[in-house]
Amino acid sequence: MTTQLFVDFPELANLSQQDLEDLLSDTHYFQTIFMGLSKVQALLVSLVELGRANEALAKKNLAMQDELYRVRSETQQAFDEVKALEARWKALEREQRELHQRYSASFLHLRLRHATIAQDELSETTATNFVRGTPQGEGGPPMDVDDFIKIFKEQRITYHKRVIWGEQWAAGKVTWPDN
Incomplete structure (x- = not known):
């Protein structure tokens, strides 16, 4: 040993x-x-050199500290801006989906059917009011025959146009472009 x-x-x-x-x-x-001992001396020299190198790196890092803080701040601002834009994008996409849905073929077809029913009910109410002699508007006099015919005819024309459009749609003669 x-x-x-x-x-x-x-x-x-x-x-x-x-x-x-x-x-x-x-x-x-x-x-x-x-x-x-020579090995200890060499080790001490290496230790001193490492200490100096470490100190040099620390000084270099400290010299870059302000720049790093500035870059960090800019990065945070850019990140926050991206998050805000991302939230805005999602809101716009949701709004766009709602608009597309509102003008989709199925929704428009549904609106046409509802409008057709409403137009039929309006013309029937006009006819009933005329027959009963009740005023058409609030507190006004009953309609005369000429006014009734004019109003009823316009309402029924609108109703029948809507029925024809609905029939053509059901027959597949109405197409909607995707764009």
Whole structure:
């Protein structure tokens, strides 16, 4: 075992048996010999060089600190702007879907059917009011025959146009472009 010690630390080969025993018992003597070993000296030099390199890197990092804070702030602002634009985009997409749905073929067909029914009910109400002699508007006099014929005819023309459009639609003669 001593021979391996002398191979690893050749400086210790010159020490006597008494000196080696003193190394084990005297801490101060051990420190003095230990710090004088070439491997320890090389290690200390490396440690000092690493410390200097670390200090140089720290100074370099500190020199870039303000720039990094500025870039971080700009990045945060850009991120916040992107999030706001993303939220706006989602809102616009939702609005666009609602508009497309409102003008989809099935929705328009449904509106046409409802409008046709409403027009039929309007013309029937006009005819009933005329027959009963009740006023057409609020508190006004009953309609005369000429006014009734004119109004009823316009209402029924509108109703029949809507019926024809609905029939053509049901027959597949109405197409809607996708764009």
